Amino acid sequence: MKPVLFDYAVAQSLNDAQSALQNGQSKFVSGNQSLGPMMNLRLARPAALVDLSQLPELCKVEEHDGYIRFGAAITHAEIEDGVVPDPTGHWMRDAAANIAYRAVRNRGTIGGSLAHADPAADWVIVLTALCATVIVREPGGNSPPLQIPMEEFIIGPYSTALSPEDILTAVDVPRPGNGARWAYWKYSRQVGEFAKASAAILIDPANNRTRIAIGALGRQPALLPNPQSLLTEAQTPLEALAEAIPDQPADALHMHTVALSRALDQIKDFEEFST
Numbered sequence: 001m002k003p004v005l006f007d008y009a010v011a012q013s014l015n016d017a018q019s020a021l022q023n024g025q026s027k028f029v030s031g032n033q034s035l036g037p038m039m040n041l042r043l044a045r046p047a048a049l050v051d052l053s054q055l056p057e058l059c060k061v062e063e064h065d066g067y068i069r070f071g072a073a074i075t076h077a078e079i080e081d082g083v084v085p086d087p088t089g090h091w092m093r094d095a096a097a098n099i100a101y102r103a104v105r106n107r108g109t110i111g112g113s114l115a116h117a118d119p120a121a122d123w124v125i126v127l128t129a130l131c132a133t134v135i136v137r138e139p140g141g142n143s144p145p146l147q148i149p150m151e152e153f154i155i156g157p158y159s160t161a162l163s164p165e166d167i168l169t170a171v172d173v174p175r176p177g178n179g180a181r182w183a184y185w186k187y188s189r190q191v192g193e194f195a196k197a198s199a200a201i202l203i204d205p206a207n208n209r210t211r212i213a214i215g216a217l218g219r220q221p222a223l224l225p226n227p228q229s230l231l232t233e234a235q236t237p238l239e240a241l242a243e244a245i246p247d248q249p250a251d252a253l254h255m256h257t258v259a260l261s262r263a264l265d266q267i268k269d270f271e272e273f274s275t
Contacts, residue, residue, distance in 0.1 A: 002040060003039035003040055003042065003045070004039075004042060004045050006039070006045075006046055006047060006048055006049060007047065007048035007049070008048065008049050008051065009048065009049070009050055009051065010051045010054060011050050011051060011052050011054075011055060013055070014055065014057060014137060014141060014167060014169070015140070015141060017050050017052055017055070017167060018137075018139045018140075018141075018165050018167060020048070020050045021050065021164065021165045025046060025047035025048065026046055026047060026048040026049070026050050027044070027046040027048075027049055027050070028049075028050050028052050028115070028167065029049045029050065029051055029052070029053075029112075030051070030052050030053040030058070030072070030073050030109045030111065030112045031053065031073075031075060031107035031108040031109045031112050032049075032107065032112075033100075033104045033107055033108035033112070034108070034112060034113070034116040034118065035049075035112075035116065052072070052073060052167070053073050053109070055073065057071065057169060058071045058072045058073035058111065058169060058170075059071050059073045059074065061074060061084045061085065063085060066174060066175055067087060067172045067173055067174045067175060068085055068086075068087040068172070068173055068175070069135070069170050069171070069172050070084065070110055070111075070170060070171045070172075070173065071111070071169070071170050072109060072110065072111020072112070072114075072115075072167075072168050072169055072170055072171065073109050073111060073112075074109060074110050074111075075105065075106060075107060075108060075109050075110075076096045076099045076104070076105035076106075076108050076109070076110065076113075077096070077102070077105040077106045079092055079093060079096040079110070080093055080096035080097045080105060087173050087174065087175040087176075088130065088173070088175075088176055088182065089176075091126075091130075091182045091184070092126070092130075092173070094184070095122050095123070095126045095184060096122075098122065098186075099122050099123075100192050101192045104192075110123055110171055111168045111169070111170070111171065114127070114134060114150075114153065114154075114160070114168060114171065115160060115162065115168045116158065117154050117156075117157070117158050117159060117160050117220075118157075118158065118194065119157050119158075119215070119216060119217055119218050119219055119220070119221075120194035120195045120196070120198070120215065120216040121194065122186070122195070122198075124154055124215060124220075124221060125184075125198050125199075125200050125213050125214075125215030125216075125221045126184060126200055127150050127171065127173065128150040128151055128154070128200070128211075128213045128215075128221045128223070129184070129200035129201065129202050129211050129212075129213040129221075130173055130174065130176075130200075130202060131149075131150070131174050131202070131209055131211065132149075132150045132171050132172060132173045132174070133147050133148065133149055133150065133171070133172040134147070134148045134149075134150060134153045134168055134170075134171055134172075135147060135168070135169050135170040135171065135172060136148060136161075136162060136166050136167065136168055136169065137166065137167045137169045138163070138165075138166055139165040139166070145169065146166075147172070148161055151220075151221075151223055154220040154221065155220060156219050156220060157218055157219050157220075174207065174209075176202070176204045176206075176207065176209075177204055177205070177206020177207045178206055179205060179206060180202070180203065180204040180205070180206065180207075181201075181202075181203040181204075181267055181270045182200075182201065182202055182203075182270075183199075183200065183201040183263040183264070183266035183267045183270070184198070184199070184200045184201075184263065184266075185198065185199055185259050185262040185263040185266060186198035186199075186215070186216070186259065187255055187258065187259055194216070195215065195216040196216055196252075196255055197215075197216050197252070197255035197256045197258065197259040198214070198215040198216045198259055199212065199213070199214055199215070199256070199259040199260040199262070199263040200212070200213045200215070200263065201213075201227075201263050201264070201266075201267055203231070203267065210227050210228065210231070211223060211227060212224040212227040212230060212260070212263075214241065214244065214245060214256055214259075214260065216256075217245060217248065217252075217256075222244050222245050224240055224244050225244065226240075230260075230264065231264075231267075237257045237260040237261045237264065238253075238257045240260070241253060241256055241257055241260060
């Protein structure tokens with residue numbers, strides 16, 4: 001299928017982009033790897049697309065002492081190829097390399113993935129587990145940008161904390177401390193497909209950060225309330241997930257249990273290798 005007719009404009013500035021949304025019928029686009037297929041299937045029918053991909057503010061990366069700020073238009077491929085720095089060493093590069101296919105990674109962007117908020121998307125769960133913060137510009141740009149933690153940014157399937165005219169401009173990813181450990185495992189029926197179940201684990205004692213996130217739930221990721229109980233084996237993965245995601249049917253719960261178990265095995269392998 002093909003999309004319905006739509007207008008197309010390249011934004012010359014952030015103010016220009018936000019002004020173009022005031023009629024409520026336009027959509028922002030950058031890599032167009034998520035919205036484009038939905039338009040082809042006529043699941044989305046915006047009257048116009050406003051292209052943000054060339055805005056300098058969204059294409060830059062800033063290094064700070066405790067974190068790196070990625071412009072929203074940074075592509076998955078730029079992260080995968082090491083064109084931009086990775087605050088985690090290689091964890092983000094590894095995650096980017098397993099997003100869909102190379103053609104998608106060449107154009108798809110980190111900000112576009114988060115704004116689209118597909119429940120099964122890689123960056124949605126990876127950046128939640130990495131304690132990332134989303135930077136949002138409100139209309140006019142006169143007030144300081146909003147800083148929204150990832151666990152508050154995704155509020156449901158394809159739903160975020162963005163207001164209609166807000167722009168996701170950047171993502172801040174903290175630098176893990178020495179001795180930090182990481183695991184990410186997802187189950188997909190075949191390479192390139194969205195995950196059916198996923199789990200990510202961050203253990204960062206130097207910064208007092210320990211997170212276990214479960215993704216591909218059909219909604220926002222779930223952060224397990226007591227990750228230490230799993231890491232110390234006081235709870236089994238099935239017990240922990242039965243408490244944390246009781247809304248999942250039995251077959252989905254089984255897949256998520258496998259994903260979490262595999263991620264825990266990665267953490268154990270990491271510890272054994274380090275010793």
